[in-house]
């Protein structure tokens with residue numbers, strides 16, 4: 043019998059899914075809501091105006107509670123890239139201004155900014171000493187033209203955690219905007235944006251937030267959001283379908299609708315957003331602190347068992363510095379592809395990244411599953 047959080051998810055066909063850094067599974071309550079959304083669309087009279095407008099509002103409220111910000115400040119997206127493009131294209135950056143990025147960061151954090159070079163905005167890559175930029179490296183790296191630093195909270199290719207509080211304070215002192223990609227962290231680590239020195243946070247919904255693919259969010263500190271120069275005037279953020287009844291063609295484009303103005307188009311996207319809202323509400327009911335504690339115990343159990351199984355952990359020695367992305371390698375790194383296949387054949391799914399292996403457990407995994415993965419590793 044499954045216990046704890048695991049009982050709220052499917053049975054994974056008996057496999058051990060240690061790849062949440064790639065895709066997080068839907069909890070059962072969210073899968074039920076997805077089925078309900080299919081019923082709405084199968085019988086469109088079910089798609090009432092109330093349901094149509096409740097879908098984005100419910101999601102916005104769940105995300106606001108998750109991030110510690112008012113719901114009205116949350117921008118609904120379909121990816122991390124959506125929010126990143128909004129910032130890269132909308133922030134008032136001029137020729138001669140500079141954006142700092144980390145060498146080797148996830149491409150979603152790099153490409154939208156390098157696209158600005160054509161208009162004279164400089165992009166400079168900082169090479170981290172050890173896979174993730176430390177506060178002193180950021181302090182040293184900031185130059186007179188630096189306007190923005192963009193960084194992952196948890197690095198997809200090493201699992202290293204950015205010290206966002208310390209880095210954010212440095213950025214603030216130096217007048218640099220700090221943009222954080224929380225895709226590999228939010229849902230597995232608590233955050234309170236009302237207290238953090240972060241200027242913008244964005245991420246995907248389909249990993250640690252256990253939502254469908256094609257979901258994402260973006261929060262931009264309201265005073266920064268107001269400086270965006272970005273022509274986005276989506277009619278459904280300004281009015282409702284009911285406003286069309288009179289056929290007056292009334293344009294309410296100048297109404298201040300807050301962050302909603304920048305929502306991705308199609309916010310009543312009930313298949314994805316209704317389902318995702320249910321996932322986030324589920325995570326909130328469990329408590330992100332409790333989930334983080336559970337995840338940490340799984341990570342430590344896995345790291346502690348690697349040596350005996352004949353492998354080398356690449357995770358930080360101090361458990362407090364670890365994330366839920368655990369990189370590890372066979373003593374002979376050339377054998378990592380073989381290890382991956384060996385695990386897969388034994389019903390254990392990890393990922394191959396940057397020449398190493400990556401195990402990424404989340405709340406639905408159990409200590410017994412970690413032991414099964416270690417046993418499978420040892421049996422090669």
Ligand SMILES: Cc1ncc(COP(=O)(O)O)c(C=O)c1O
Nearest residue numbers: 121122123148150194198225246
């Ligand atoms: C840090 C990070 N950002 C973004 C993504 C992908 O998101 P998108 O396709 O929305 O940019 C991933 C992984 O897929 C990731 O690890």
